[in-house]
Amino acid sequence: MFFIVLAAVAGATTWWQRGAGVFGDTLQQALGLLLWISPVLVGALLVSAYVQRLVPRATMEHWLGGRSGLRGLTVATIAGAMTPGGPFTAFPLVVGLHRAGASTEVCVAYLTAWSVLGLNRVLVWELPFLGVDFVALRLLVSLPLPFLAGFATRLIIRWVRP
Incomplete structure (x- = not known):
């Protein structure tokens, strides 16, 4: 609700300060972005839900659960x-992995790897611009x-919830 109210206030302010034309152009750009992102978001949400239903909890906990240790961090x-x-x-x-039984430290390692090591970004952006050596x-x-983040998460959880 906060973002809906914020968007409404920003839209009203844009209309008031810049006029209906700028407001309309901005709204059209935002709706275009929404249409572009929606299929990917819907697909990711469906995969998340299917993972929770298709992968048995015992299997998820074995590979990515709290006792998976280095194996879980490596897979993540x-x-x-x-x-x-x-x-x-x-x-x-x-979210789907966590609800299906993946531990918090594994999920943190996954997100850290996604943000720091993303191979798609490396291939598309980094290699062409920065070169192989860099x-x-x-x-x-x-x-x-990602491993350090996972281990740190485990230590923090143990410290916060002894």
Whole structure:
């Protein structure tokens, strides 16, 4: 509700300060973005829901649960690095994984890998602009980050909930 109210206030302010033409153009751009993002978001939400139903909880807990340790962090890091798209794809998937039995530390490692190691972004943006040497070095120093984030999450959870 907060964002709906914020959007209404921003729209009214745009209309008042810039006029109906600018308001209409802005609304048209926003609706175009919504139409572009909606199929991806709907697909990610469906995958999230299907993961919860298709993967048995025992299997999810074995591979990505609280006792999966380094195995779970490794799987999450690989999956996060391979997940294409923006937050509208990654976050629904993490919600689905978490609800299906993946531990919080695994979900943090997944999101960290998605944001730091995203192979899709590396191939499309980084390599053409920055070159192989720079990208290889960046990936090398970034590779431990999902594991560190996962281990740190585990320590914080143990500290907060003894």
